[in-house]
Amino acid sequence: MPSPNSRDEEYVAVIDQDEVTDEVRDIAVKYDPLNRSGREGFHVTEDGELHIDDSKVMAEHRLIEKKIPNDAVRIVPLPSASGQLVHQYGENGFRLHELPIPEEGSVVGLLGRNGVGKTTALRILAGDLVPNFGDPGETDWEHAAESFRGTTLQTHLQRLADSDVETVYKDQRVDELSDAGGGTARDLLPDGSGVRDRLLDDLNVRSLLDRPITDLSGGERQRVAVAATLAADADLYLFDEPSSFLDAGQRLTVARVIRERVREADAAGLVVEHDLASLDVLADAIHVIYGEPGGFGVVSGRLSTRSGINQFLDGYLSEENVRIREEAIEFPSPSERGGRSGDPVVEYPTLEAEFPAFSLTVDPGRVHAGETVGIVGENALGKTTFVKLLAGSIEPSAGIVPDDVTVSYKPQYISPDGQGTVRDRLSAVTDLHSQRFQTRIRDPFDLEELYDRSLDALSGGELQRVGIALCFARDADLYLLDEPSAFLDVGRRVTLADRIRRFAGRSERPVLVVDHDLFVVDRIADRLVVFEGTPGERGHATPPQSMREGMNAFLSSLDITFRRDEGTGRPRVNDPGSRLDREQKADGEYYYPG
Structure with a gap:
């Protein structure tokens, strides 16, 4: 048997002590090849916890992982160039190696899967979490600074040790912003500086100041949170997903405002962002964070x-010489992907909805079996109202929505709605043991690993997966998804788009998707419904049209052009006024199909 110290690839054991049962302990100890050879491998501590020293974990321990009936023990390979261990959450807990490097006058993006330490890195650099370097006793900023001696990070960590750096942080969950104290937007943006006044106009939040935060939409809360963060006088600005709930135009505006403010303040910026178009505009450089969630x-x-x-x-x-994913993420154009044109399933007439301060007109249209229809447009033009009209939760003031069509709807916000597990919630709407559910929903959306989790303990991305599954689990003629990509990382967004398309094709049911990530829309949609008008006053929805026509109409209203990256085929924003921007506008090709 090979020695643990002679292996080419290093492994660690990730142990979820809450999932460790007597059976798990018995299997780990009994089948450990080290224990069988008279050396100590997996063992139970005096506190009753299952443990193994990191230095002793080897590939052969994966046999134990396969024998254990749950996810209590995972044997995870570490890249050979894992770098310095910066922080570890308890014995056999999550480990973060290396740190991103803030730079004055620059915005640095953090790109990676959920669960690989992006938020941990932000917390350390914000001064909220003292790195322990794998030793719980080493929780001292002076030691942290010394550990990065001779690097750019030493200066920042030393300033944290000296309490000589001001940091400000925008949290990911702006949908929970009101829970942090309530009140109005003005409470978060008190009168004071000229910077604050300029931000109110740049981010279009001046009209929101005296409205209760609880009454604000997700996009309005996001803009208020970004404005409040940038209004602070700080040395380091940290943003966790600043594009969520914003429309395409607002995302690019926010990206440019963040970048300009950081440069103007000669401060540093760190941003976690999963919308690649926004990240492209926002970041001067990036760190990729990879690993095992x-x-x-x-x-x-x-x-x-x-x-x-x-x-x-x-x-x-290439610089790290490490493969972080088995397959590349590709971006086929809609023309390469091919469309679908089944029989019409839903046909709706001209619809109107009148409210005290807003009106919506919907042109007649039809959707077909097995197709996915993207719904795009600025915020506050009535996209969610349109979805609710079709779902029957809002009565139109003119026109009749067919009452013989059954609709299943996933709203923009996913609420845990009290106690209970994911299994309980899903069991209430479907048979978890049916082959149809398992093959079309459970397995594609990786739900089984969430079954025994409490709903109120799920992350935003996990709640999204459950919400989509609940929508698809109901038997319906038409499925409506409102912003399904929120809180999901890039890989999950790609997987989500592919699996929504697969569900539509296999079920031969149409799926309508409202989303502001144009990569998701580009990947998912066969046709588009485009919303036009004046935000907050009136909206107009076109009939479903081709991707090319729809994207050109939508982006021309925003005066934005996209091109395809030569290396990956991903859509990229053209710089305003650049040669490509001018040429594409002249040709009427705002969303270059590639």
Whole structure:
């Protein structure tokens, strides 16, 4: 049997003590090849916890993982160039290797899967979490600074040790913003500086100041949160997913405002972002964070924005000489992917909805069996109202929605709605043991690993997966998904788009999807419904049209053009006024099909 110290690839054991049962302990100890040879491997501590020293874990321990009936023990390979262990959450807990490097006058993006340490890195650099370098006793900023002696990070960590750096942080969950104290937007943006006044106009939040936060939409809360963060006088600005709930135009505006403010303040910016179009505009450089979700994360070296995004999509970081994904993420154009044209399933007439301050007109249209229809447009033009009209939760003031069509609807916000597990929630709407559910929903959306989790303990991305599954689990003629990509990482968004398309094709049911990530829309939609008008006053929905026509109409209203990256085929935003921007506008090709 090989010695643990002679292996080419290193492994660690990730142990979820809450899932460790007597059976798990018995299997791990009994079948450990080290224990069988008279050396100590897996053992039970005096506290009753299952444990193994990191230095003793080897490939052969994967046999134990296969024998254990749950996810209590995972044997995870570490890349050979894992770098310095910066922080570890308890024995056999998640490990973060290396740290991103803030730079004055620059915005640095963090790109990676959920669960690999992006938020942990932000917390450390914000001064909220003292790194322990794998030793719980080493929780001292002076030691942290010394550990990065001779590097750019030493200066920042030393300033944290000296309490000589101001940091400000925008949390990911702006949908929970009101839970942090309530009140109005003005409470978060008190009168004071000229910077604050300029941000109110740049981010279009001045009209929101005296409205209760509880009454604000997700996009309005996001803009208020970004404005409040940038209004602070700080040395380091940290943003966790600043594009969620914003429309395509607002995302690019927010990206440019963040970048300009960081440069103006000669501060540093760190941003976690999963919308690649926003990241492309926002970041001067990026760090890719890769690893095993919940197990370990490794922060790559600093990369140029284009190269870093492309290497992330390719799944291979050339400078690190490490493969982070088995297959590359590709971006076939709609013409390469091919469309679908089954029989009409739903046909709706001209619809109107009148409210005290807003009106919506919907042109007549029809959707076909097995197709996915994207719904795009600025916020506050009535997209969600349109979805609710079709779902029957809002009565039109003119026109009649067919009452013989059964609709299943996933709303924009997913609420845990009290106690209970994922299994309980799903069992209430479907038979979990049916082959149809398992093959079309459970397995594609990786639900089984969530079954025994409490709904109120799920992350935003996990709630999204459950919400989509609940929508698809109901027997319906038409499925409506409102912003399904929110809180999902890039890989999950790609998988989500592919699996929604597969569900539509296999079930021969149409799926309508409202989303602001144009990569998701580009990948998922056969046709588009485009919303036009004046936000907050009036909206107009076109009939479903081709992707090319729809994207050109939508982006021309925003005065934005996209091109395809030569290396990956991903859509990229053209710089305003650039040669490509001018040429594409002249040709009427705002969303270059490639």
